[in-house]
Amino acid sequence: MGWRLPLRSLWRNRRRTLLSLAVIALGTAVSLFVLGFLENSRFQIQESTVQEYGNLQVASPKLWKNETDGYDYLVSPRDVARLASLLEMEPGFRGSTSELQFPGLLGTGRETQVIRAIGIEPENPVLDFAEHAVAGRGLQLSDTASAFVGRTLAERLSLSVGSVIMVTLTTVNGAYNASPFTVVGIYKYSNEQFEQQVVFVPLAFAQRLLNTDGVDRIVISLDRIEASNPVASRLAAALQTDGTHLAPRTWDDLSPFYRQLASYFNALFAFLSLAISILVFFIILQVQTLAFLERTREIGTIRALGTTQREVFGLFFSESAWLAVLGSSMGVALGALLVAAFNAVGIQWLPPGTIEKFTLGARIEVKTALVPFAVSLVATLLSALYPAAQASRLRVVEALRIE
Amino acid sequence: MGFGSRFCHVRGAKFLDAQRLTKTYRVGSETVYALRDVNFVALQGDFVVINGPSGSGKTTFLNLMSVIDRPTSGEVFIESQPTSTQSEGQLAYLRKTKIGLVFQSFNLIPVLSAAENVEYPLLLQRRPKPERQERVAALLAEVGLSDLARRRPNELSGGQRQRVAIARALVSGPMIVLADEPTANLDSKTGEAVMDLMRRLNEEHCVTFIVVTHDPAVSRYAGRRVRIHDGRLEEGEGNGVAASAS
Numbered sequence: 289m290g291w292r293l294p295l296r297s298l299w300r301n302r303r304r305t306l307l308s309l310a311v312i313a314l315g316t317a318v319s320l321f322v323l324g325f326l327e328n329s330r331f332q333i334q335e336s337t338v339q340e341y342g343n344l345q346v347a348s349p350k351l352w353k354n355e356t357d358g359y360d361y362l363v364s365p366r367d368v369a370r371l372a373s374l375l376e377m378e379p380g381f382r383g384s385t386s387e388l389q390f391p392g393l394l395g396t397g398r399e400t401q402v403i404r405a406i407g408i409e410p411e412n413p414v415l416d417f418a419e420h421a422v423a424g425r426g427l428q429l430s431d432t433a434s435a436f437v438g439r440t441l442a443e444r445l446s447l448s449v450g451s452v453i454m455v456t457l458t459t460v461n462g463a464y465n466a467s468p469f470t471v472v473g474i475y476k477y478s479n480e481q482f483e484q485q486v487v488f489v490p491l492a493f494a495q496r497l498l499n500t501d502g503v504d505r506i507v508i509s510l511d512r513i514e515a516s517n518p519v520a521s522r523l524a525a526a527l528q529t530d531g532t533h534l535a536p537r538t539w540d541d542l543s544p545f546y547r548q549l550a551s552y553f554n555a556l557f558a559f560l561s562l563a564i565s566i567l568v569f570f571i572i573l574q575v576q577t578l579a580f581l582e583r584t585r586e587i588g589t590i591r592a593l594g595t596t597q598r599e600v601f602g603l604f605f606s607e608s609a610w611l612a613v614l615g616s617s618m619g620v621a622l623g624a625l626l627v628a629a630f631n632a633v634g635i636q637w638l639p640p641g642t643i644e645k646f647t648l649g650a651r652i653e654v655k656t657a658l659v660p661f662a663v664s665l666v667a668t669l670l671s672a673l674y675p676a677a678q679a680s681r682l683r684v685v686e687a688l689r690i691e
Numbered sequence: 692m693g694f695g696s697r698f699c700h701v702r703g704a705k706f707l708d709a710q711r712l713t714k715t716y717r718v719g720s721e722t723v724y725a726l727r728d729v730n731f732v733a734l735q736g737d738f739v740v741i742n743g744p745s746g747s748g749k750t751t752f753l754n755l756m757s758v759i760d761r762p763t764s765g766e767v768f769i770e771s772q773p774t775s776t777q778s779e780g781q782l783a784y785l786r787k788t789k790i791g792l793v794f795q796s797f798n799l800i801p802v803l804s805a806a807e808n809v810e811y812p813l814l815l816q817r818r819p820k821p822e823r824q825e826r827v828a829a830l831l832a833e834v835g836l837s838d839l840a841r842r843r844p845n846e847l848s849g850g851q852r853q854r855v856a857i858a859r860a861l862v863s864g865p866m867i868v869l870a871d872e873p874t875a876n877l878d879s880k881t882g883e884a885v886m887d888l889m890r891r892l893n894e895e896h897c898v899t900f901i902v903v904t905h906d907p908a909v910s911r912y913a914g915r916r917v918r919i920h921d922g923r924l925e926e927g928e929g930n931g932v933a934a935s936a937s
């Protein structure tokens with residue numbers, strides 16, 4: 289039947305068609321904008337999560353499953369070396385570093401506070417908080433009993449660069465140990481809780497205090513976020529075959545916050561999409577029903593001329609298909625404009641629980657734009673089914689009698 | 692000309708045969724007889740004019756002949772084939788290939804130009820474009836509207852619109868054209884021109900015409916005159932031009 293009749297029919301009531309297009313386009317645009325905003329937030333959180341955890345961490349399965357007994361989960365230097373040789377073969381591998389975390393009590397002589405100490409390799413290329421220093425400096429290779437503390441903790445305990453603190457801990461054999469540390473620097477970080485609890489110390493010194501040559505995890509950095517999962521599964525397989533009792537975890541597994549946030553964003557967007565689709569669905573249903581009703585006699589005429597019911601359905605459905613494609617495309621364009629405008633304005637925001645203001649933005653890619661486009665398209669097409677079916681089912685004689 | 696004339700050798704053949712047609716409507720608890728036990732035969736080349744008072748069943752009769760409606764009882768045979776057993780799709784095929792329709796209020800598709808309206812039945816039959824263009828041009832020339840081919844219906848006068856509708860009815864080379872009050876929305880002079888046109892097409896291309904009308908002036912075009920009264924059909928006298936041709 290060609291495209292001529294449906295497309296022209298769409299144009300016969302210009303104002304109504306423009307209204308329909310506006311509804312579809314607006315729905316698509318809002319949905320795209322919100323998706324872009326959520327995607328941008330998710331992306332930023334993803335970046336900082338990877339910065340905090342690395343792409344992957346490898347540790348004993350006991351640690352991941354929380355089935356530790358004392359320090360039985362520590363990784364031996366032999367296993368660390370084995371892992372290093374496996375990582376050499378990964379094309380996207382950028383670097384790795386070992387950590388040894390332990391709980392301790394930090395005392396200043398006046399106050400005591402529970403902390404989580406992390407023994408890190410100073411000046412490592414993977415996870416180094418030196419760049420977050422607001423006072424003093426990060427840990428250096430020559431450091432021994434040096435501590436790099438968070439800003440919140442420093443404020444609470446009135447610590448400054450040069451302060452001496454006492455850290456009390458339990459060794460791997462279960463004995464108590466204690467050592468003075470000198471604060472060499474203070475860092476700030478987006479997470480207040482982290483700032484208050486985490487104290488960085490040199491790995492070698494931590495091992496000596498705990499009386500071990502083991503580490504609790506190896507943090508791995510890759511060149512791309514998307515490589516995390518494939519590398520993790522290859523590593524898991526390789527470690528399994530040579531009987532090394534280590535298991536990799538990807539950054540999103542490691543951060544429950546990211547997981548929750550991502551699924552919350554997904555749910556939010558799904559809900560919004562659904563609400564918009566329902567709105568678009570009913571508005572277009574109403575408008576198209578009216579549009580078809582007005583053409584009852586014309587439908588009678590073309591049926592009388594020999595158009596089949598299926599062809600009538602096709603005519604009316606393709607009319608709505610044009611509406612759907614045009615409206616959704618316009619919506620994507622409008623949404624992209626909104627996003628560009630929003631990014632240009634650059635609104636600042638201080639998220640709760642964080643210290644840094646960050647600039648709100650939205651981010652769209654072809655992949656993300658496809659979702660609102662498809663959702664509007666489908667909603668409009670679905671709304672066309674019923675009126676088109678009604679139009680095709682009209683009885684010819686009755687339809688011709690309508691004035 | 693390139694249409695219709697191929698049927699001339701069968702002038703007088705029985706194209707349409709209606710037997711014992713009855714059509715009733717239920718209005719509340721009452722049964723209204725729109726047609727009672729009507730028999731009717733249309734021969735190839737006939738020009739039949741159907742008269743009758745308002746509400747006598749003329750439109751009902753025409754609807755049954757054009758197989759857009761089905762009788763309550765009785766049978767319409769088209770080329771000796773019964774139609775009551777045919778599917779909607781088969782009837783649609785009959786309509787688009789063998790039956791032309793002309794309506795009282797023209798019923799052109801407003802968003803299509805005159806030429807596109809005429810082309811529509813050929814599109815339905817998926818005829819190739821060169822053939823469509825050729826036939827549309829021929830038909831528009833036949834009804835004298837070649838110059839107005841690109842106009843939309845609302846840019847044409849009533850008489851011009853009805854001529855477009857007649858061209859549309861004839862474009863696929865039907866055996867029969869059924870017209871329900873084709874002149875009722877036209878002034879008498881334009882109505883006469885339209886009737887002249889139909890009569891000429893009937894004679895030149897031996898397409899059967901069945902024209903329903905109130906208008907006594909139209910009756911003089913009749914080759915054969917039929918009266919419907921109270922749902923019954925009475926054969927009258929025509930001036931015998933086409934009917935006697937057998």
Ligand SMILES: Nc1ncnc2c1ncn2[C@@H]1O[C@H](COP(=O)(O)OP(=O)(O)OP(=O)(O)O)[C@@H](O)[C@H]1O
Binds near residue numbers: 752
């Ligand atoms: N859908 C219907 N429901 C009920 N009764 C109907 C219906 N269609 C037609 N009728 C009745 O059938 C009878 C014949 O109607 P029809 O339309 O065939 O008359 P007509 O001769 O064409 O009249 P007119 O000259 O006014 O057009 C009338 O009594 C009419 O009221």
Ligand SMILES: [Mg+2]
Binds near residue numbers: 749750751871
């Ligand atoms: Mg009538």
